[in-house]
Amino acid sequence: xxxxxxxxxxxxxxxxxxxxxxxxxQGPVTRGDIASRVGLTVQTVSTIVRELExxxxxxxxxxxxxxxxxxxxxxxxxxxxxxxxxxxLTPLGIETALVNLRGDVVESRRRYASNPMPDDAFALxxxxxxxxxxxxxxxRLLGAGLALPGPFDVESISFIGPTTMTGWQNxxxxxxLTDATGLPAFMENDMAAAALGEQLYGLGQxxxxxxxxxxxxxxxxxxxxxxxxxxxxxxxxxxxxxxPAVPDxxxxxxxxxxxxxxxxxxxxxxxxxxxxxxxxxxxxxxFRNAIRTIENxxxxxxxxxxxxxxxxxxxxxxxxxxxxxxxxxxxxxxxxPRVVVASDCQHSALRGAxxxxxxxxxxxxxxxxxxASEKGISE
Numbered sequence: 001x002x003x004x005x006x007x008x009x010x011x012x013x014x015x016x017x018x019x020x021x022x023x024x025x026q027g028p029v030t031r032g033d034i035a036s037r038v039g040l041t042v043q044t045v046s047t048i049v050r051e052l053e054x055x056x057x058x059x060x061x062x063x064x065x066x067x068x069x070x071x072x073x074x075x076x077x078x079x080x081x082x083x084x085x086x087x088x089l090t091p092l093g094i095e096t097a098l099v100n101l102r103g104d105v106v107e108s109r110r111r112y113a114s115n116p117m118p119d120d121a122f123a124l125x126x127x128x129x130x131x132x133x134x135x136x137x138x139x140r141l142l143g144a145g146l147a148l149p150g151p152f153d154v155e156s157i158s159f160i161g162p163t164t165m166t167g168w169q170n171x172x173x174x175x176x177l178t179d180a181t182g183l184p185a186f187m188e189n190d191m192a193a194a195a196l197g198e199q200l201y202g203l204g205q206x207x208x209x210x211x212x213x214x215x216x217x218x219x220x221x222x223x224x225x226x227x228x229x230x231x232x233x234x235x236x237x238x239x240x241x242x243x244p245a246v247p248d249x250x251x252x253x254x255x256x257x258x259x260x261x262x263x264x265x266x267x268x269x270x271x272x273x274x275x276x277x278x279x280x281x282x283x284x285x286x287f288r289n290a291i292r293t294i295e296n297x298x299x300x301x302x303x304x305x306x307x308x309x310x311x312x313x314x315x316x317x318x319x320x321x322x323x324x325x326x327x328x329x330x331x332x333x334x335x336x337p338r339v340v341v342a343s344d345c346q347h348s349a350l351r352g353a354x355x356x357x358x359x360x361x362x363x364x365x366x367x368x369x370x371x372a373s374e375k376g377i378s379e
Contacts, residue, residue, distance in 0.1 A: 015044065019040075023058055027075055027077060029076075031075070034075070049075060058077055080101075081139070082139060082142045083142065084145060084355070084357035084358050085129055085143070085354065087146045087353055088147045088193075088353055089147070092308075093112040094124055095111075096125065096128040099350075101358060103200060105347055108347075109132065115167070117168075118176065126181065129180070146177050147349040148165055157242065157253075162253070164218070174187055191222045194306055194352045195222035197351040197353075199227055201351060203343055209224065209300050210303070211294050211298050211302075211303045213304065214307045215305060215307035216266060217267050218266075218267065219260055220241050244260075245258055245263060245289065246258035263283055264287060266307075268283075287320050288323060291338065291339060295338070299329070307349075311346065320339075324339075
Protein backbone atom coordinates (compact mmCIF):
# COMPACT_ATOMS: atom_id res chain seq x y z
CA UNK A 1 0.00 0.00 0.00
CA UNK A 2 1.41 3.42 -0.96
CA UNK A 3 1.83 5.71 2.06
CA UNK A 4 0.70 9.23 1.19
CA UNK A 5 0.11 12.09 3.58
CA UNK A 6 -2.22 15.06 3.26
CA UNK A 7 -1.49 18.76 3.47
CA UNK A 8 -4.92 19.56 4.91
CA UNK A 9 -4.80 20.84 8.50
CA UNK A 10 -7.35 18.22 9.60
CA UNK A 11 -5.02 15.50 8.38
CA UNK A 12 -2.28 16.09 10.94
CA UNK A 13 -3.07 13.00 13.08
CA UNK A 14 -3.10 10.87 9.94
CA UNK A 15 0.20 12.36 8.80
CA UNK A 16 1.80 11.42 12.09
CA UNK A 17 0.77 7.82 11.61
CA UNK A 18 1.99 7.88 8.01
CA UNK A 19 5.43 9.13 9.12
CA UNK A 20 5.62 6.47 11.85
CA UNK A 21 4.73 3.73 9.38
CA UNK A 22 7.34 4.96 6.91
CA UNK A 23 10.02 4.92 9.62
CA UNK A 24 8.96 1.45 10.77
CA UNK A 25 9.06 0.01 7.26
CA GLN A 26 12.09 1.83 5.82
CA GLY A 27 14.21 2.97 8.76
CA PRO A 28 16.87 4.06 9.20
CA VAL A 29 15.56 6.77 6.90
CA THR A 30 16.17 10.53 6.62
CA ARG A 31 13.55 13.24 6.94
CA GLY A 32 14.05 14.15 3.30
CA ASP A 33 13.49 10.57 2.15
CA ILE A 34 10.31 10.34 4.22
CA ALA A 35 9.01 13.60 2.77
CA SER A 36 9.56 12.47 -0.83
CA ARG A 37 8.03 9.04 -0.21
CA VAL A 38 4.84 10.19 1.53
CA GLY A 39 4.24 13.48 -0.31
CA LEU A 40 4.72 15.89 2.60
CA THR A 41 7.06 18.84 2.99
CA VAL A 42 10.33 18.40 4.88
CA GLN A 43 9.13 21.03 7.35
CA THR A 44 5.94 19.05 8.08
CA VAL A 45 7.90 15.82 8.50
CA SER A 46 10.42 17.54 10.78
CA THR A 47 7.65 18.85 13.03
CA ILE A 48 6.12 15.38 13.32
CA VAL A 49 9.52 13.78 13.92
CA ARG A 50 10.23 16.19 16.77
CA GLU A 51 6.97 15.18 18.48
CA LEU A 52 7.69 11.47 18.02
CA GLU A 53 11.21 11.86 19.41
CA UNK A 54 9.84 13.66 22.47
CA UNK A 55 7.45 10.76 23.03
CA UNK A 56 10.31 8.26 22.77
CA UNK A 57 8.77 6.36 19.85
CA UNK A 58 11.66 6.93 17.43
CA UNK A 59 15.42 7.38 17.60
CA UNK A 60 17.73 9.61 15.57
CA UNK A 61 21.07 8.12 14.53
CA UNK A 62 23.91 9.56 12.49
CA UNK A 63 26.39 7.56 10.42
CA UNK A 64 30.09 8.29 10.56
CA UNK A 65 31.20 10.77 7.87
CA UNK A 66 32.55 9.05 4.74
CA UNK A 67 33.82 12.21 3.12
CA UNK A 68 33.36 15.93 3.46
CA UNK A 69 30.40 17.24 5.39
CA UNK A 70 28.21 15.75 8.09
CA UNK A 71 25.70 13.15 6.90
CA UNK A 72 22.04 13.81 7.75
CA UNK A 73 20.64 11.98 10.76
CA UNK A 74 18.47 8.94 10.06
CA UNK A 75 15.39 7.82 11.95
CA UNK A 76 14.39 4.41 13.25
CA UNK A 77 11.72 3.00 15.56
CA UNK A 78 12.79 2.86 19.21
CA UNK A 79 12.36 -0.79 20.28
CA UNK A 80 11.77 0.27 23.87
CA UNK A 81 9.46 3.13 22.93
CA UNK A 82 6.47 0.96 23.79
CA UNK A 83 5.38 -2.59 24.52
CA UNK A 84 2.32 -4.59 23.61
CA UNK A 85 0.84 -7.65 25.26
CA UNK A 86 0.36 -10.61 22.96
CA UNK A 87 -2.04 -13.37 23.98
CA UNK A 88 -2.53 -16.71 22.23
CA LEU A 89 -5.53 -18.78 23.26
CA THR A 90 -5.81 -22.39 22.07
CA PRO A 91 -7.56 -25.59 23.19
CA LEU A 92 -4.28 -26.45 24.93
CA GLY A 93 -4.04 -23.34 27.10
CA ILE A 94 -2.99 -19.69 27.16
CA GLU A 95 0.29 -17.94 26.53
CA THR A 96 0.96 -14.23 27.06
CA ALA A 97 4.02 -12.14 26.33
CA LEU A 98 5.39 -8.64 26.64
CA VAL A 99 6.69 -7.67 23.19
CA ASN A 100 8.66 -4.56 22.27
CA LEU A 101 8.34 -2.55 19.07
CA ARG A 102 11.07 -4.62 17.40
CA GLY A 103 9.10 -7.80 18.03
CA ASP A 104 11.34 -9.17 20.78
CA VAL A 105 9.56 -11.26 23.42
CA VAL A 106 10.75 -9.51 26.57
CA GLU A 107 8.90 -11.70 29.06
CA SER A 108 6.25 -14.41 28.78
CA ARG A 109 3.83 -16.52 30.80
CA ARG A 110 2.11 -19.83 30.03
CA ARG A 111 -0.86 -21.59 31.61
CA TYR A 112 -1.84 -25.08 30.54
CA ALA A 113 -5.61 -25.48 30.48
CA SER A 114 -7.59 -27.95 28.38
CA ASN A 115 -10.15 -26.03 26.31
CA PRO A 116 -10.79 -23.33 28.95
CA MET A 117 -14.25 -21.78 29.03
CA PRO A 118 -14.56 -17.97 28.73
CA ASP A 119 -14.83 -17.10 32.43
CA ASP A 120 -11.85 -19.24 33.36
CA ALA A 121 -9.81 -18.10 30.36
CA PHE A 122 -10.28 -14.37 30.97
CA ALA A 123 -9.57 -14.79 34.69
CA LEU A 124 -6.27 -16.44 33.78
CA UNK A 125 -5.53 -13.79 31.16
CA UNK A 126 -6.11 -11.05 33.73
CA UNK A 127 -3.70 -12.69 36.18
CA UNK A 128 -1.03 -13.24 33.55
CA UNK A 129 -1.24 -9.69 32.19
CA UNK A 130 -1.04 -8.28 35.72
CA UNK A 131 2.22 -10.21 36.15
CA UNK A 132 3.57 -8.74 32.94
CA UNK A 133 2.52 -5.25 33.97
CA UNK A 134 4.55 -5.68 37.16
CA UNK A 135 7.69 -6.59 35.22
CA UNK A 136 10.59 -4.15 35.68
CA UNK A 137 11.26 -4.58 31.96
CA UNK A 138 7.87 -3.18 31.01
CA UNK A 139 7.67 0.20 29.33
CA ARG A 140 4.66 2.10 28.05
CA LEU A 141 1.89 -0.34 27.15
CA LEU A 142 0.17 0.26 23.83
CA GLY A 143 -2.53 -2.40 24.11
CA ALA A 144 -3.31 -6.10 24.11
CA GLY A 145 -3.86 -8.37 21.12
CA LEU A 146 -5.54 -11.77 21.26
CA ALA A 147 -5.10 -14.54 18.71
CA LEU A 148 -7.42 -17.55 18.79
CA PRO A 149 -8.42 -20.34 16.40
CA GLY A 150 -10.88 -19.64 13.60
CA PRO A 151 -12.87 -19.65 11.51
CA PHE A 152 -15.13 -16.95 12.92
CA ASP A 153 -18.91 -16.65 12.51
CA VAL A 154 -19.48 -19.93 10.68
CA GLU A 155 -22.29 -21.67 12.54
CA SER A 156 -21.49 -25.17 11.28
CA ILE A 157 -17.71 -24.97 11.93
CA SER A 158 -16.79 -22.26 14.46
CA PHE A 159 -16.40 -23.48 18.05
CA ILE A 160 -17.08 -27.09 17.07
CA GLY A 161 -14.59 -29.94 17.45
CA PRO A 162 -11.21 -30.46 19.13
CA THR A 163 -9.33 -27.84 17.07
CA THR A 164 -11.56 -24.89 18.03
CA MET A 165 -12.57 -23.11 21.24
CA THR A 166 -15.76 -25.03 21.97
CA GLY A 167 -18.23 -23.20 24.16
CA TRP A 168 -17.22 -19.72 23.02
CA GLN A 169 -20.29 -18.91 20.95
CA ASN A 170 -21.80 -15.44 21.40
CA UNK A 171 -18.95 -14.16 23.61
CA UNK A 172 -18.05 -10.47 23.28
CA UNK A 173 -14.36 -11.35 23.17
CA UNK A 174 -13.01 -7.86 22.58
CA UNK A 175 -14.93 -6.34 25.49
CA UNK A 176 -14.01 -9.22 27.78
CA LEU A 177 -10.34 -8.72 26.83
CA THR A 178 -10.52 -5.00 27.60
CA ASP A 179 -12.14 -5.73 30.95
CA ALA A 180 -9.55 -8.40 31.83
CA THR A 181 -6.46 -6.39 30.85
CA GLY A 182 -7.45 -2.74 31.25
CA LEU A 183 -5.87 -2.10 27.84
CA PRO A 184 -7.12 -1.25 24.34
CA ALA A 185 -8.06 -4.64 22.88
CA PHE A 186 -7.53 -6.15 19.43
CA MET A 187 -8.30 -9.66 18.20
CA GLU A 188 -7.65 -11.84 15.19
CA ASN A 189 -7.70 -15.48 14.16
CA ASP A 190 -4.34 -17.03 15.00
CA MET A 191 -3.33 -17.89 11.43
CA ALA A 192 -3.77 -14.26 10.29
CA ALA A 193 -2.05 -12.99 13.45
CA ALA A 194 0.94 -15.23 12.78
CA ALA A 195 1.12 -14.01 9.19
CA LEU A 196 1.01 -10.39 10.37
CA GLY A 197 3.77 -11.05 12.87
CA GLU A 198 5.94 -12.55 10.13
CA GLN A 199 5.26 -9.51 7.95
CA LEU A 200 6.25 -7.09 10.68
CA TYR A 201 9.19 -8.90 12.25
CA GLY A 202 10.35 -11.65 9.90
CA LEU A 203 10.43 -12.68 6.26
CA GLY A 204 7.77 -10.12 5.33
CA GLN A 205 10.48 -7.45 5.43
CA UNK A 206 12.03 -9.12 2.37
CA UNK A 207 9.04 -10.27 0.31
CA UNK A 208 5.51 -9.00 -0.18
CA UNK A 209 3.57 -12.09 -1.32
CA UNK A 210 3.70 -15.25 0.75
CA UNK A 211 1.34 -17.81 2.22
CA UNK A 212 1.69 -18.53 5.94
CA UNK A 213 0.72 -22.16 6.66
CA UNK A 214 -0.19 -22.24 10.34
CA UNK A 215 0.38 -25.71 11.77
CA UNK A 216 -1.39 -25.76 15.15
CA UNK A 217 -3.96 -27.91 16.94
CA UNK A 218 -5.82 -27.52 13.65
CA UNK A 219 -4.55 -26.31 10.28
CA UNK A 220 -5.08 -22.95 8.63
CA UNK A 221 -3.26 -20.28 6.74
CA UNK A 222 -3.27 -16.76 5.41
CA UNK A 223 -2.08 -15.18 2.18
CA UNK A 224 -0.11 -11.97 2.62
CA UNK A 225 -0.15 -9.51 -0.28
CA UNK A 226 1.76 -6.24 -0.11
CA UNK A 227 1.77 -6.35 3.70
CA UNK A 228 -1.94 -7.09 4.03
CA UNK A 229 -3.80 -10.30 4.83
CA UNK A 230 -6.20 -11.38 2.09
CA UNK A 231 -9.50 -11.67 3.95
CA UNK A 232 -12.25 -13.00 1.73
CA UNK A 233 -15.93 -12.04 1.91
CA UNK A 234 -16.34 -12.97 5.60
CA UNK A 235 -12.76 -12.72 6.82
CA UNK A 236 -11.97 -16.44 6.76
CA UNK A 237 -9.90 -16.80 3.59
CA UNK A 238 -7.09 -19.33 4.02
CA UNK A 239 -8.95 -21.90 6.13
CA UNK A 240 -7.48 -24.77 4.17
CA UNK A 241 -7.91 -27.22 7.05
CA UNK A 242 -11.38 -28.00 5.73
CA UNK A 243 -10.38 -28.62 2.13
CA PRO A 244 -11.33 -32.24 1.26
CA ALA A 245 -8.02 -34.09 0.99
CA VAL A 246 -8.93 -37.79 1.11
CA PRO A 247 -12.03 -39.09 -0.72
CA ASP A 248 -14.35 -40.85 1.73
CA UNK A 249 -11.75 -40.22 4.44
CA UNK A 250 -12.04 -39.69 8.17
CA UNK A 251 -15.19 -37.88 9.35
CA UNK A 252 -14.58 -34.29 10.43
CA UNK A 253 -16.56 -32.36 13.09
CA UNK A 254 -17.51 -29.91 10.34
CA UNK A 255 -19.71 -32.63 8.82
CA UNK A 256 -17.53 -33.48 5.84
CA UNK A 257 -15.12 -36.35 5.32
CA UNK A 258 -11.40 -36.38 4.61
CA UNK A 259 -10.68 -32.77 5.60
CA UNK A 260 -7.01 -31.82 5.44
CA UNK A 261 -6.60 -31.06 9.14
CA UNK A 262 -7.80 -34.57 10.02
CA UNK A 263 -4.44 -35.69 8.65
CA UNK A 264 -2.19 -32.63 8.91
CA UNK A 265 -2.36 -30.95 12.32
CA UNK A 266 -1.11 -31.36 15.87
CA UNK A 267 -4.40 -33.02 16.76
CA UNK A 268 -3.90 -35.55 13.97
CA UNK A 269 -0.25 -36.12 14.95
CA UNK A 270 -1.13 -36.86 18.56
CA UNK A 271 -4.06 -39.04 17.59
CA UNK A 272 -1.85 -41.24 15.40
CA UNK A 273 0.65 -41.82 18.22
CA UNK A 274 3.65 -42.14 15.89
CA UNK A 275 7.15 -40.73 16.25
CA UNK A 276 7.80 -37.46 14.43
CA UNK A 277 9.83 -39.19 11.74
CA UNK A 278 7.28 -41.93 11.11
CA UNK A 279 4.37 -39.50 11.06
CA UNK A 280 6.10 -37.09 8.66
CA UNK A 281 6.86 -40.02 6.36
CA UNK A 282 3.21 -41.11 6.50
CA UNK A 283 1.66 -37.74 5.72
CA UNK A 284 4.29 -36.64 3.16
CA UNK A 285 2.00 -37.13 0.11
CA UNK A 286 -0.83 -35.19 1.76
CA PHE A 287 1.51 -32.38 2.81
CA ARG A 288 2.96 -32.05 -0.69
CA ASN A 289 -0.51 -32.00 -2.23
CA ALA A 290 -1.46 -29.22 0.21
CA ILE A 291 1.59 -27.15 -0.78
CA ARG A 292 0.88 -27.58 -4.49
CA THR A 293 -2.75 -26.58 -3.92
CA ILE A 294 -1.66 -23.43 -2.07
CA GLU A 295 0.82 -22.58 -4.83
CA ASN A 296 -1.70 -23.01 -7.62
CA UNK A 297 -4.39 -21.06 -5.79
CA UNK A 298 -2.34 -18.10 -4.54
CA UNK A 299 0.92 -17.99 -6.56
CA UNK A 300 3.02 -17.01 -3.51
CA UNK A 301 6.73 -16.21 -3.57
CA UNK A 302 7.06 -18.87 -0.87
CA UNK A 303 5.03 -20.83 1.68
CA UNK A 304 6.06 -19.98 5.25
CA UNK A 305 5.58 -22.86 7.67
CA UNK A 306 5.03 -22.06 11.35
CA UNK A 307 2.70 -22.63 14.28
CA UNK A 308 2.51 -24.38 17.63
CA UNK A 309 4.18 -27.64 16.56
CA UNK A 310 7.64 -28.38 17.98
CA UNK A 311 10.45 -26.76 16.03
CA UNK A 312 11.84 -30.18 15.11
CA UNK A 313 8.53 -31.23 13.57
CA UNK A 314 8.17 -27.99 11.61
CA UNK A 315 11.69 -28.38 10.23
CA UNK A 316 11.03 -31.99 9.21
CA UNK A 317 7.88 -30.94 7.38
CA UNK A 318 9.87 -28.25 5.58
CA UNK A 319 12.28 -30.88 4.22
CA UNK A 320 9.38 -32.44 2.30
CA UNK A 321 9.76 -29.60 -0.20
CA UNK A 322 12.51 -31.71 -1.76
CA UNK A 323 9.88 -34.09 -3.10
CA UNK A 324 7.56 -31.46 -4.56
CA UNK A 325 6.83 -31.88 -8.25
CA UNK A 326 5.23 -29.50 -10.68
CA UNK A 327 3.04 -26.48 -9.90
CA UNK A 328 3.03 -22.87 -11.05
CA UNK A 329 5.70 -22.25 -8.40
CA UNK A 330 8.16 -24.70 -9.93
CA UNK A 331 10.44 -22.17 -11.61
CA UNK A 332 14.19 -21.78 -11.87
CA UNK A 333 14.38 -18.05 -11.11
CA UNK A 334 13.26 -18.30 -7.49
CA UNK A 335 14.83 -16.09 -4.81
CA UNK A 336 13.41 -18.23 -1.97
CA PRO A 337 12.70 -21.97 -1.62
CA ARG A 338 9.11 -23.08 -2.19
CA VAL A 339 8.74 -23.76 1.56
CA VAL A 340 10.61 -21.97 4.36
CA VAL A 341 10.41 -22.15 8.16
CA ALA A 342 8.93 -19.10 9.93
CA SER A 343 11.33 -16.74 11.67
CA ASP A 344 9.98 -17.65 15.13
CA CYS A 345 7.71 -20.69 14.98
CA GLN A 346 6.94 -21.06 18.66
CA HIS A 347 6.01 -17.41 19.12
CA SER A 348 4.50 -16.76 15.69
CA ALA A 349 0.88 -16.17 16.71
CA LEU A 350 1.93 -14.64 20.02
CA ARG A 351 4.14 -12.02 18.38
CA GLY A 352 1.45 -11.51 15.78
CA ALA A 353 -1.12 -10.88 18.50
CA UNK A 354 1.13 -8.22 19.98
CA UNK A 355 1.58 -6.80 16.49
CA UNK A 356 -2.18 -6.25 16.36
CA UNK A 357 -1.87 -3.73 19.18
CA UNK A 358 1.27 -2.19 17.66
CA UNK A 359 -0.44 -1.87 14.27
CA UNK A 360 -3.59 -0.53 15.89
CA UNK A 361 -1.64 2.35 17.40
CA UNK A 362 1.13 2.98 14.89
CA UNK A 363 -0.17 1.91 11.49
CA UNK A 364 -2.51 3.75 9.11
CA UNK A 365 -3.65 0.40 7.70
CA UNK A 366 -5.98 -0.43 10.54
CA UNK A 367 -8.04 2.76 10.36
CA UNK A 368 -7.79 3.81 14.02
CA UNK A 369 -6.65 7.33 14.83
CA UNK A 370 -3.40 7.41 16.79
CA UNK A 371 -4.74 10.04 19.18
CA ALA A 372 -7.74 7.88 20.11
CA SER A 373 -5.47 4.92 20.80
CA GLU A 374 -3.13 7.01 22.94
CA LYS A 375 -5.96 7.73 25.39
CA GLY A 376 -5.90 4.08 26.36
CA ILE A 377 -2.14 3.78 26.72
CA SER A 378 -1.01 2.78 30.20
CA GLU A 379 1.86 4.95 31.43
